[in-house]
Amino acid sequence: MVSSSFQLARLFVPELKELLEKRNFKEIKNILKSISLPDLADVWAEFSRNEQTLLFRLLSGRNATLLFQELDPEDQNHILNSLANKELEGLLDDFDPEEAVRIFYELPEKSVRHLYSLLEKEQKKEVDQILKYPDNSVGSWMRIQLVELTPNLSTAQAMQRIRQANRLRKGDGQDGYYVTDKNKKVVGVVYLRELISAPSNMKLSQYISPVRFLRLDPNQDQEEAIHLFTKYKPSMAPVMDSDNRLLGIIDAEDIIPLVEEEVTEDIAKMAGTGSEELESESIWSKMKIRFPWLIATCIGQVLVALLIFRFDFVLSRVLALASFLPFIIAMGGNVGSQSSMILVRALAIQEYDISDQWKILLKETAIGFFLGVVYGFIIGGMALVIYGGQFGPLFPVVIGLATVVSMTVATLTGVLGPLSLVRVGVDPATATGPIITTMTDIVGTAIYFLLAMWLLL
Structure with missing residues (x-):
């Protein structure tokens, strides 16, 4: 069944083409605000290559990043070849490390080398941290930009760190945060609802919850993560090494593309193709x-x-x-x-x-x-x-x-x-x-x- 938002996007295609021809960029930006990015990606093929480049440049920073992730690898490669290095650097700045890695896996080697050369030193370090794990492993999907909380922090101090991190999109959208000791070992988890209701001077150590069996190894196959989330239905799970040091997290939102990828792969194999x-x-x-x-x-x-x-x-x-x-x-x-x-x-x-x-x-x-x-x-x-x-x-x-x-x-x-x-x-x-x-x-x-x-x- 076709969604109403997708039908709306289809209706806007002729108008957007006409506005692109007239170079009425202000009106195009207004229309793009009313189209969801997944639906825009679905009608992307109806625009010519030149029209695609113009539309992409008219999107705001984060929206451009999110649309880019929705596009097919061939369309992604075209966009990359159409943008100047300065524009590519701006695009890369809006990618989280795990998002950049997923893109790298899909693109031709030449494009990956070029993009990697444009990353800043800190970005390269974060991307390398994920790239050391095999493709389709838990480590290749985990989020590594985390909010650092320790047991001795007060509620007020923890909330301050979370607000600062959210402004940088670290821990964005999480409903829980892992608490670690000075050696980065996980000692528990604290949930946002508890942080909001707890007294501002209360220490996290007084109300953190144990992690127990909900943990993942970075070298595990992504199917293990799917099974854990399917069986226990957590909102998130920590990715830890053998010494219980926190390396990253996988949350329920990350599992959706994993399931889609696994189903696609299995159906293709069952059909006798790739x-x-x-x-x-x-x-x-x-x-x-x-x-x-x-x-x-x-x-x-x-x-x-x-x-x-x-x-x-x-x-x-x-x-x-x-x-x-x-x-x-x-x-x-x-x-x-x-x-x-x-x-x-x-x-x-x-x-x-x-x-x-x-x-x-x-x-x-x-x-x-x-x-x-x-x-x-x-x-x-x-x-x-x-x-x-x-x-x-x-x-x-x-x-x-x-x-x-x-x-x-x-x-x-x-x-x-x-x-x-x-x-x-x-x-x-x-x-x-x-x-x-x-x-x-x-x-x-x-x-x-x-x-x-x-x-x-």
Whole structure:
């Protein structure tokens, strides 16, 4: 469903184009104030490159930064190439360190080197602090510009530090602040509601709350942060090293893009492609990303063709077998993909643990078997109705039995694939889509013709 604010942004596009042509910048600034930045990013492609550059320059500092983060990497790169170094320095000044790092990960290396050279000494130090952690780790997303509070501060002193930090956008929007000792070790957390209601001369040590289990390691995968926030629903969590020293924080607002990124990546893998394709505009780039994933499908279908050729003597005797082969292959492929996708989701949100593998295996295999029995009776009955006794009384039995075995084995394959990948430390999402479908096609075809050969010839 399209939001009303997005529809409003679309309505303003023709007017903005006309005003840009007339160079009526004052009126353009007034209109831009009434359009949300995410909606402006959604209609960004409707403007020419020159119009995009002019619009971007008309945005105020922080708004320009926020819009820049909403744009696709190709649009970001165009803006960077259009701005003078002085303008880029102003843009970089409005980026928080973690925001700058996220941009660096998306841009071409040449652009990153140029931007990095424009950073001030202190900015480089902060950016380097985040860049030392792997991409998609907790450390690469954490906020490191924090309000420093110690237990011996009074409420009034703490509030003064928070007000000063908020003017510099440090700790902006937080509802809680971590309290550390002189060695930067976390001793607790104090919430804004408590600071507001506490007497001004009361020490923080008198009402800080323990942090307990809510903590993250900077080297953890970002999925661990998603799980923590999904399960415990905190407003924020500290990122600490092995000595409990506070390195940064992740809050609920930071989790939204993390979830979006993980979902995009997993869906792309399940579809048999890469998440980069969803961000790419080039047809050639999309082809290069898809091509390797389709090699497995191509090889698999060649093997299926060879299997059919190998059993051509069965088909030549019972030609009606060919009419039911697509059904058996399709049912096996679908139930296998269902099992793998359900399992991948359960593993991602930690609904299942790898220690439950035998329980999962038995449960999913049983589901595949019983579904196979139901559909085996249906398709076997159809074979009996269509062909009667033309190919002997065992012909419907072969069709039904092949359906049962194919769907059971396909479910087993759909479960074993993700579980095996988890065991060796590979993302289980890669076991879905074309890979599982191809495997079940090969197994289903082999089972079908072997049963036909044993029971009908």
